[in-house]
Amino acid sequence: MLNWRGFVQGLLVAVGVGASLCCAESARAQALAYPNRVVRLIVPFAPGGSAEAQARVLGQKLAEIWGQPVIVEGKPGAGTTVGAAFVAKSPPDGYTLFMAYMLSHSVTANLYRNLPYDPIKSFAPISNVVTQPFIVAVHPGLAANSLKDLIDLARARPGMLTYSTSGTGAGPHLAAEIFRSQAGIQVVHVPFKGSSPALVALIGAQVDFSFQDATALTNIQAGKLRALAVSTAKRWSQLPSVPTIAESGFPGYDVTSAGMLLAPAGTPREIVLQVNAAVQKAIAAPDLRERLAAQGFDVEGSTPEELGNRMSAEIARYGKVIRELGLSAE
Numbered sequence: 001m002l003n004w005r006g007f008v009q010g011l012l013v014a015v016g017v018g019a020s021l022c023c024a025e026s027a028r029a030q031a032l033a034y035p036n037r038v039v040r041l042i043v044p045f046a047p048g049g050s051a052e053a054q055a056r057v058l059g060q061k062l063a064e065i066w067g068q069p070v071i072v073e074g075k076p077g078a079g080t081t082v083g084a085a086f087v088a089k090s091p092p093d094g095y096t097l098f099m100a101y102m103l104s105h106s107v108t109a110n111l112y113r114n115l116p117y118d119p120i121k122s123f124a125p126i127s128n129v130v131t132q133p134f135i136v137a138v139h140p141g142l143a144a145n146s147l148k149d150l151i152d153l154a155r156a157r158p159g160m161l162t163y164s165t166s167g168t169g170a171g172p173h174l175a176a177e178i179f180r181s182q183a184g185i186q187v188v189h190v191p192f193k194g195s196s197p198a199l200v201a202l203i204g205a206q207v208d209f210s211f212q213d214a215t216a217l218t219n220i221q222a223g224k225l226r227a228l229a230v231s232t233a234k235r236w237s238q239l240p241s242v243p244t245i246a247e248s249g250f251p252g253y254d255v256t257s258a259g260m261l262l263a264p265a266g267t268p269r270e271i272v273l274q275v276n277a278a279v280q281k282a283i284a285a286p287d288l289r290e291r292l293a294a295q296g297f298d299v300e301g302s303t304p305e306e307l308g309n310r311m312s313a314e315i316a317r318y319g320k321v322i323r324e325l326g327l328s329a330e
Contacts, residue, residue, distance in 0.1 A: 034271050035068045040096045044083025044104070045166060046076040046194025050213040050295065054130055054259050055099040057291050061282040072099075076193050079169025080104045081112055088117035092266035094275060098123065102258040102314055103171030110319040111169045111327060119315055124272050125307035126261040127279040130297040133232040134175045134257060136245065137216055137225045138209040139202055147229045147248040150209060154185035162188045164198040164207040172198075172211035174318065174327075175231050175255040179211075181325055182250050213257060214238070214296025231255040238296050258300070260307055272304055 041059045045051045052074060059070035075083035083098065084105065090096035109119035117123075136147060144150040154161050165172040168191045180187055190206075192198040195213050202210040203224055210216075211231070217238055219225045229245045230236045233254040245253040261279060263272060282288055283299045292299055302310070 034094050034274060035066050037095065038069045038071055039066070039094070041070055041072045041099055042083050042087050042096060043072060043074045043099050044076060044080035045074065045170075046192075046196060047074050048196030048215070049166065049194050050132065050215045050297075051099060051101060051195075051259065053215065053295050054292065054297060057288060057295070058099070058129060058261075058279070058282060061285060061288045062278055065278050065281055076167075079108045079112065079167050079173075081108050081115060081169070084108070084119075084122075085116045087262065087264055088122035090264050092124070092264040092268075094263060094267055094271040096264065097126070097275070098262040099129075100260055100262055101171055102128075102260055102311065103174060103255065103318070104169065105260075105311070106314040106318040107171065107174045107322065108169045109315045110322045120308075120312060122265050123262040124265055124267045125304045125311060126263055126272055127276045127304065128258055128260045128300050128302040128307050128310070129279065129283060130259040130292060131232075131300050132214045132257050132259075132297050133230040133236050134172050134255060135212045135214075135216055135220070135227050135236075135239070135242075136179070136209065136229045136231070137202060137212050137220060137227050139205045139207075140223065140226050141205055142208050142226075144209075144228065145226070147243075147245065150228060151183050151185055154183070154187055158186040159188065161185075161209065162190050162207040164190045164192055164201045164210040166195040166198050166213070167191045167193055171255070171257050172213065174321070176211040177325055177327060178253070178255060178321060179231075179245060179250070182253065217296045231257075236296075237298070259297070260311075276304055 041055050043051050043055045055072045059072050063070040075086050087096055087098040138144050144153055163176055165176060195215055198210055199212060199216055201207050220227045227239055227242045229243055229248050231245055235244055280301050283301050289299050
């Protein structure tokens with residue numbers, strides 16, 4: 001007698017195996033053809049900042065490697081969550097990539113409620129790309145030649161000094177708040193929609209100081225701004241005479257900005273690995289490394305797994321810091 005139950009179960013298994021094989025073959029075929037059209041590289045900051053500069057350098061090199069255009073597209077707003085949400089909802093086919101920053105991505109994950117995406121589950125990690133410090137910079141007209149001078153001024157005029165950042169929830173904001181808390185000073189945060197307008201405000205003396213990224217370097221070198229300290233544990237190769245915040249009386253202070261490449265969750269593993277390989281090839285190219293170094297970036301790649309582990313660790317780390325500081329989105 002025919003065992004119908006066994007027959008049906010066997011048929012279902014066969015169908016499932018066949019479907020899995022078809023999906024695997026489809027993913028492989030998709031990867032082999034990738035990319036065969038324009039790739040969009042989404043930047044969650046306003047034009048003119050270091051994130052856009054980094055994305056354009058990387059995008060140009062990837063376009064050379066792939067033989068396909070790579071278009072850099074800015075989607076700023078809400079502490080980088082607008083760009084992140086756009087990418088999270090994009091088709092997971094490798095044609096929409098996200099140039100995010102580790103610190104900003106970690107901060108917004110803990111700072112904003114009811115995000116339309118999950119900071120981990122909604123993205124497929126591809127590779128770390130660069131690192132850079134934040135720079136504590138002042139207008140030359142401010143009577144502060146060191147971080148100690150700035151702190152003394154702030155203590156003498158509580159609530160009077162103002163500082164600019166690229167926006168609430170962005171990396172410079174958290175770096176500044178950690179410093180403010182450790183220094184025990186009262187200063188007023190003035191958020192902008194991107195590092196470029198925050199930099200313009202500082203150059204124009206509309207604010208007293210700022211936590212800036214590498215785009216401020218040329219203005220510092222030209223004497224339009226004065227750098228007091230950098231946020232990383234070690235001194236920055238671009239400004240070797242400028243001390244770290246840790247050296248300036250705050251041992252253990254270390255806030256690093258790391259640029260990374262993500263894709264929407266569900267992007268085929270084959271495509272993730274293919275993009276990762278292209279990124280490693282790109283950042284190994286001497287001309288790209290020179291261009292990024294000139295802009296103040298230190299090149300640092302990774303595997304998708306290394307990046308994923310780091311994302312989880314950093315989100316947990318800064319979540320603890322945000323809770324301790326009692327921060328919330330303004």
